[in-house]
Structures are given as structure tokens and as C-alpha cells.
Amino acid sequence: MSSNDETIERFTSRGYEAGFYTDIEQEFAPPGLNEETVRFISAKKGEPEWMLEWRLEAYRGWLEMAMPTWQNVRFPPIDFQAISYYAAPKQGPGSLDEVDPKLLETYERLGIPLHEQKMLAGVEEGGEEGGSGASGVAVDAVFDSVSVTTTFKEELAQHGVIFCSISEALRDYPELVRRYIGTVVPRKDNFFAALNSAVFSDGSFVYIPEGVTCPMELSTYFRINAGHTGQFERTLIIAERGSSVSYLEGCTAPQRDENQLHAAVVELYAHDDAQIKYSTVQNWYPGDENGKGGVYNFVTKRGMCAGKRSKISWTQVETGSAITWKYPSCVLKGDDAIGEFYSVAVTRGYQQADTGTKMIHMGRNTRSHIVSKGIAADRAQQSYRGLVKVLPTAANARNYSQCDSMLIGSECGAHTFPYIDIQNSSAQLEHEATTSKIGDDQIFYCKQRGISEEDAVSMIVNGFCKEVFQKLPMEFAVEAQKLLEVTLEDSVG
Amino acid sequence: MLKIQNLQARIEEAEILKGIDLEMGQGEVHAIMGPNGSGKSTLAKILAGDESYAVTGGGVALEGEDLLAMEPEERARAGLFMGFQYPVEIPGVSNSYFLKAAVNAARQARGEAEIDPVSFLKLARERAQWVQLDESLLNRPVNAGFSGGEKKRNEIFHMAMLEPRLAILDETDSGLDIDALRAVADGVNRMRSPERSFLIITHYQRLLNYIVPDHVHVMVNGRIVRSGGKELAEELERTGYALFDDEEAA
Numbered sequence: 001m002s003s004n005d006e007t008i009e010r011f012t013s014r015g016y017e018a019g020f021y022t023d024i025e026q027e028f029a030p031p032g033l034n035e036e037t038v039r040f041i042s043a044k045k046g047e048p049e050w051m052l053e054w055r056l057e058a059y060r061g062w063l064e065m066a067m068p069t070w071q072n073v074r075f076p077p078i079d080f081q082a083i084s085y086y087a088a089p090k091q092g093p094g095s096l097d098e099v100d101p102k103l104l105e106t107y108e109r110l111g112i113p114l115h116e117q118k119m120l121a122g123v124e125e126g127g128e129e130g131g132s133g134a135s136g137v138a139v140d141a142v143f144d145s146v147s148v149t150t151t152f153k154e155e156l157a158q159h160g161v162i163f164c165s166i167s168e169a170l171r172d173y174p175e176l177v178r179r180y181i182g183t184v185v186p187r188k189d190n191f192f193a194a195l196n197s198a199v200f201s202d203g204s205f206v207y208i209p210e211g212v213t214c215p216m217e218l219s220t221y222f223r224i225n226a227g228h229t230g231q232f233e234r235t236l237i238i239a240e241r242g243s244s245v246s247y248l249e250g251c252t253a254p255q256r257d258e259n260q261l262h263a264a265v266v267e268l269y270a271h272d273d274a275q276i277k278y279s280t281v282q283n284w285y286p287g288d289e290n291g292k293g294g295v296y297n298f299v300t301k302r303g304m305c306a307g308k309r310s311k312i313s314w315t316q317v318e319t320g321s322a323i324t325w326k327y328p329s330c331v332l333k334g335d336d337a338i339g340e341f342y343s344v345a346v347t348r349g350y351q352q353a354d355t356g357t358k359m360i361h362m363g364r365n366t367r368s369h370i371v372s373k374g375i376a377a378d379r380a381q382q383s384y385r386g387l388v389k390v391l392p393t394a395a396n397a398r399n400y401s402q403c404d405s406m407l408i409g410s411e412c413g414a415h416t417f418p419y420i421d422i423q424n425s426s427a428q429l430e431h432e433a434t435t436s437k438i439g440d441d442q443i444f445y446c447k448q449r450g451i452s453e454e455d456a457v458s459m460i461v462n463g464f465c466k467e468v469f470q471k472l473p474m475e476f477a478v479e480a481q482k483l484l485e486v487t488l489e490d491s492v493g
Numbered sequence: 494m495l496k497i498q499n500l501q502a503r504i505e506e507a508e509i510l511k512g513i514d515l516e517m518g519q520g521e522v523h524a525i526m527g528p529n530g531s532g533k534s535t536l537a538k539i540l541a542g543d544e545s546y547a548v549t550g551g552g553v554a555l556e557g558e559d560l561l562a563m564e565p566e567e568r569a570r571a572g573l574f575m576g577f578q579y580p581v582e583i584p585g586v587s588n589s590y591f592l593k594a595a596v597n598a599a600r601q602a603r604g605e606a607e608i609d610p611v612s613f614l615k616l617a618r619e620r621a622q623w624v625q626l627d628e629s630l631l632n633r634p635v636n637a638g639f640s641g642g643e644k645k646r647n648e649i650f651h652m653a654m655l656e657p658r659l660a661i662l663d664e665t666d667s668g669l670d671i672d673a674l675r676a677v678a679d680g681v682n683r684m685r686s687p688e689r690s691f692l693i694i695t696h697y698q699r700l701l702n703y704i705v706p707d708h709v710h711v712m713v714n715g716r717i718v719r720s721g722g723k724e725l726a727e728e729l730e731r732t733g734y735a736l737f738d739d740e741e742a743a
């Protein structure tokens with residue numbers, strides 16, 4: 001169809017609404033990476049000595065590691081000496097009335113509630129699932145390298161729930177952090193995990209005590225603001241026996257010509273009968289229409305289902321970033337443990353994504369469920385990469401995988417790399433994959449009924465992703481749907 | 494209502510419509526018959542705004558407006574409906590959700606408020622009844638996995654929901670069993686009114702026994718070679734199109 005080139009132009013300039021910059025006084029570490037940088041960050045955070053040693057050990061490990069090459073994404077070499085590893089607003093973190101009004105404004109503009117009033121769950125749409133009630137959302141707001149505030153802390157504390165920045169946790173609950181950090185993602189797990197372990201600056205810490213169902217949604221909003229910096233966040237969530245929690249992270253960054261590195265590590269730890277639901281709505285700046293700029297989102301996320309009947313569920317909606325490269329995974333160690341991965345990844349323009357999951361079955365009767373929906377438009381490339389591994393100890397393991405790709409236009413591509421490694425013959429695996437296209441005939445049919453092209457595309461794409469959106473907490477499902485609409489505006493060419 | 498003048502069109506290098514003239518008044522039912530490949534669907538799709546065809550000459554006016562200058566969705570909102578010869582499947586989008594979007598797009602264009610869900614559901618049930626469309630098809634994805642007959646009934650159901658001023662039905666009767674044919678014809682007859690016009694493309698006289706046309710046109714090789722009353726359809730049934738090939742050659 002003909003009228004589209006101009007509309008694509010129109011889109012790229014207005015499509016990324018979070019692309020603004022907050023002009024605020026910030027403190028930076030000078031660019032460059034060496035042991036001094038690591039010491040500087042650790043000192044800034046007032047960390048215990050063991051933490052510094054832990055970081056230095058990771059740093060030395062990283063020096064000996066090389067950037068992997070197996071990924072199906074392309075980018076020029078990263079100059080790790082050109083990046084600043086620490087950037088923080090001059091005015092330190094604090095309670096709401098102490099936070100710089102400019103920061104509050106920033107979050108307001110992004111639509112993130114930092115005031116402690118209960119949000120009402122959207123009732124009109126997508127309401128069937130209703131996993132999360134109208135209970136409100138607690139927010140940890142991370143701005144570049146530091147957490148600026150965390151809401152609802154007191155109310156959560158009444159239930160024994162700890163929700164704070166990881167820097168605070170290192171000061172207030174060092175033993176808890178020490179016991180768990182690096183147990184799910186070891187320091188030298190991979191190149192970027194090692195880098196993160198050396199220089200991570202902030203992130204969230206969650207602890208749910210035995211038997212407690214967390215009374216509200218927890219969420220962290222990561223905002224990259226400063227230029228020439230990287231964001232290295234670290235999140236650790238611990239669910240004790242019989243507890244449960246639902247956590248969501250959202251991410252945005254200003255529009256810039258340079259590529260910015262975001263290398264996070266997320267570790268989840270579930271004891272017997274515990275459940276952790278981790279949702280991501282990732283909308284980092286994707287770069288401009290010529291592929292200039294954008295965030296490199298290179299992240300290691302892993303959950304340990306250590307306990308019997310424990311359950312970890314990853315849901316991700318990835319619409320932003322120049323490059324998304326991540327595999328939220330589950331280690332199913334406890335008997336009868338369950339791992340889930342629900343993903344929607346959208347790439348357009350020159351965006352690239354290589355994402356998927358790993359399900360490692362160790363315990364008996366462990367089950368995993370994978371649903372991946374990939375959408376590629378324009379010149380974008382996308383790969384699903386997944387591993388299902390069944391160890392000899394995992395009798396009666398089961399996996400179901402479904403990988404669907406949707407192509408919009410003819411210059412984009414979708415690729416699927418499902419790996420399986422079965423070492424126990426009682427395992428049962430099912431894999432389904434489809435590739436579909438939004439056809440001109442479908443668009444014409446919709447138009448003939450009076451539906452505009454934009455509405456037609458968003459209707460078809462939403463239909464394609466419905467299964468995953470239903471897994472998101474209700475208030476975010478609506479958000480995600482809108483985000484997808486904005487992202488794919490005018491994408492049929 | 495509709496005035497087609499010397500309409501010519503091609504796709505890639507092939508000239509398909511070679512000068513069509515056709516005038517339809519309000520409330521009239523016209524039928525177009527003609528051999529396979531003569532350009533009937535091409536005409537229907539050009540009227541609906543399919544951009545894969547290039548109009549190379551002539552023009553079309555819908556109630557005095559230049560139809561060809563309008564976007565397909567604008568034509569639809571202005572009251573033009575086309576029932577597809579091959580209805581398109583849209584997986585993942587429920588039939589009722591789709592129709593609600595369609596109904597609301599038209600209402601919005603008229604400056605009306607969106608239809609409320611309860612009224613919509615009531616209307617949908619009533620109109621589904623008109624063509625005896627199984628209600629379960631409302632909640633299934635648009636046309637996906639529908640049988641051939643179900644797809645055709647669904648087209649008429651869409652028409653009944655959208656209440657167009659001009660409905661073009663491209664072989665809506667093909668592939669229907671006798672009961673379905675009756676149901677579709679009943680649906681159309683129910684919709685007939687002094688304000689609403691129909692352009693019905695068909696190969697079979699049988700449909701025209703149920704939906705009695707005011708005019709019948711014969712299209713051969715991109716031209717309308719003869720027009721007449723409903724008796725023309727009966728004549729065609731007896732003689733076939735061979736006669737017209739000669740006429741055209743002459």
C-alpha cells in the first residue's frame with residue numbers, strides 16, 4: 001500500500017514519548033573502568049568490606065572474559081573505557097518530600113505514581129484474568145545509578161515485607177544480601193553478568209517472609225537520564241516458604257544519538273511452595289529511524305525454584321531498545337517446581353532482538369511452559385532462542401513451548417532457535433511454532449468495514465499477543481497494549 | 494445513487510475493465526452476471542477501494558461524490574459495503590470485537606457516540622438470527638476456520654450490522670447449500686428498502702429467484718455487453734454466454 005512511507009516518518013519522530021531529558025545537577029564518576037572505579041562505586045554506596053571484595057573478584061574475572069559471539073545481533077565493539085559507571089542526582093535519596101521536585105516531575109511525566117495513593121485497577125478491558133486486585137502498587141524509582149525513593153515502605157513493613165533499593169539492603173540487611181547474591185547468577189556466569197557484578201550501582205531488593213502473600217504489586221521504574229553512562233542495575237527477590245509476590249519493572253530513557261549500555265542482573269529465589277511472578281515492560285529508547293542511538297539491553301535474569309512446588313513466572317513485553325539480548329530463565333531444582341515464560345517482543349526500524357528463555361529441569365515432576373510471541377516490522381530482525389534441559393535427576397519432567405512470529409512488511413525477519421538437551425527418557429516435550437504475516441488482504445478487509453489501517457494493525461497484533469498480555473497484572477496489561485499500539489503505529493508498508 | 498462512467502482499469506500490464514457504464518438508482522437491485530474472469534470481482538473491488546488495481550480512465554460517483562478519491566475506510570463509513578467472494582480470515586480477533594470496531598468507526602464518522610456494549614450485543618444477536626448465523630461464530634476469530642458457507646453468511650451478517658446504503662455482494666451465493674442460500678436471500682430481502690441499493694454479482698439464476706432484481710447486466714471481457722430486466726437472467730440460464738462472445742467480437 002502506497003501512503004505509508006510518509007506515515008512511517010511521522011511515527012518515528014513522535015512514537016517515543018519517553019524520549020525527554022531531565023535537566024538536573026548530577027554527580028558522575030569519570031569515564032573509564034579499573035579497580036579504582038569499583039572502589040569508588042562501593043565507597044559511594046557505603047558498602048561493607050566483603051561487598052567490595054566480591055565486586056573486585058568479579059572485576060578480575062571479567063578482565064579475563066571475552067564478549068560472546070554466538071548471538072544473532074550485530075553491533076560495533078563497545079568501548080568500556082568511554083562509559084561513566086556512576087551518575088546520580090546531587091541531592092541524595094530520601095522520602096517523598098525530600099526528593100527533588102524535578103525528579104518527581106520526571107516520573108509524573110512518565111506516568112509513574114510516586115505518591116502513595118492507591119491506583120484503581122482498570123476495569124474495562126482484559127479483566128478476565130484479574131490476578132492482581134485493586135490493591136495499589138509500591139514503586140522503587142531508580143534514576144541512573146541510584147534509587148531516588150521507594151513508596152509504601154511502612155505499609156509493607158507491617159507485613160514483614162522488605163522492599164527497598166539494593167544499596168539500602170546492603171546497609172540494613174547485609175546478611176540477607178550476602179546469603180543470596182550471586183547464588184542464582186554466579187559472578188562469572190557470563191561477560192555482562194561479571195561486568196554488572198563489578199560495577200552495579202542500584203536496583204531493587206525484595207524479601208517476602210514465610211507464609212506472606214505480598215499485599216500489593218511491587219514495581220521498579222528504571223530511568224536512564226545522563227548521557228555517556230551505562231546503567232548496571234541489580235535486583236534480588238527472595239520468597240520464603242509459602243510466600244508469594246508479583247513484581248513489575250518498567251524502563252525508559254531519553255532519545256540520544258549514542259548507544260547506551262544497560263547491563264542488569266536479576267536474581268529470584270523461591271523456597272518451598274513460594275511463588276514469584278516477575279513482569280517486565282521494557283521501553284528503552286530504540287534509536288532513530290536510521291538506526292542511530294538507542295539502548296543496548298544486555299541482561300541476565302534467572303530464577304531459582306529451589307523449593308518443592310515453588311513457581312517462578314517471567315512475563316515480558318519488550319518494545320524498546322536498539323538491541324534486546326536476554327533470556328529470563330528458571331532453574332527447576334525442587335521437585336514439582338514450575339517455571340513459566342511468557343514473552344512479547346516487538347522490533348521495528350533497525351531494532352534487533354535475540355531473546356528467549358532457558359528452563360533447566362533438575363527436580364522430579366518439574367514442569368515448564370513457554371509462550372513466545374515475536375513481532376518484526378520494517379527492517380527489524382528478531383530471534384527466539386530457547387533451551388529446555390532435562391537432567392538425569394528430573395524424572396517425569398514436562399515442557400510445552402510455543403513460539404509464534406508475526407512479520408509486518410517484507411524486509412524484516414524472524415528466526416527460531418529451540419535447543420533441547422534431554423538426559424532423562426521420561427521427559428515429555430511439546431513444541432509448536434508458527435510464522436504469520438499481516439497481509440494486505442487482511443488490511444483491505446478491515447478497511448472495507450470502515451476500520452482504519454492503524455486500528456486494524458493494532459487489533460490484529462493485540463489478538464496475536466493476547467495470551468501473554470493476560471498474564472500481566474491487570475493495570476499493566478492495558479499499559480502494554482497501548483505501548484504496543486504506539487510502537488507499531490504506521491508499520492504496515 | 495451510483496454512477497459509473499467509462500471505467501477502465503488494469504492490474505500490472507493486463508487491461509481488465511475496458512469501459513464500464515452503469516447507473517443505479519436508490520432502492521434498486523442490480524445483478525451482474527458473466528463468465529469467469531470477465532472482471533466482475535475487479536469492478537467490485539475497485540468500487541470498494543482496493544489499491545492493487547490501477548484505474549486508467551473514467552470515473553465513479555456515489556451520491557454525487559467522487560468515489561475514487563475516497564479511502565476505502567471512508568467509502569465504508571459513507572455507507573458502501575462489499576461482501577467478499579473470498580472472505581478474509583483474521584486470527585486472534587473475535588468477530589464481535591471486529592464488528593463493534595466497524596460499527597463504531599461508522600458512528601464516529603457520523604458524529605455519533607459509540608454504541609454501548611449491551612445494545613451492541615442485542616443488535617448482534619438479532620441480526621445473526623436474520624441469516625441464521627450460529628451465535629458461537631460471534632466469539633470466534635473473524636472467518637478463521639469458518640466453513641465456506643459460514644463465511645458467506647458472516648458476510649451478510651456484517652452487512653446487516655453495518656446497514657449500508659449500497660451493498661455490493663460478490664458471489665455470496667457460491668458454495669451455499671439450499672438452506673443457506675435461502676437464509677442469505679432472506680437476510681438480503683429483509684434489508685431491502687427504498688433507501689438501500691444492491692449490486693449482486695452471481696453466476697446463478699437461482700439466487701435471483703429469491704432476490705428479484707430490477708436490472709440484470711451481462712459482463713463479458715471487461716465490458717457490460719447487455720442490460721435488461723430479470724428475464725435476461727433466465728435467458729442466460731438457457732443460452733449461456735457463447736452468444737455474447739460473438740456480440741463482443743462484432
Ligand SMILES: Nc1ncnc2c1ncn2[C@@H]1O[C@H](COP(=O)(O)OP(=O)(O)OP(=O)(O)O)[C@@H](O)[C@H]1O
Binds near residue numbers: 505527531533535
Ligand atoms: N492480481 C492479478 N494479477 C493478474 N491478473 C489478475 C489479478 N487479479 C485479477 N486478474 C485477472 O483479471 C481478470 C478478471 O478477474 P476477476 O476476479 O475480476 O473475474 P471475475 O469476473 O470475478 O471471475 P469469477 O467469476 O471467476 O469470480 C482475470 O483474468 C484475472 O485472472
Ligand SMILES: [Mg+2]
Binds near residue numbers: 578663664
Ligand atoms: Mg469474481
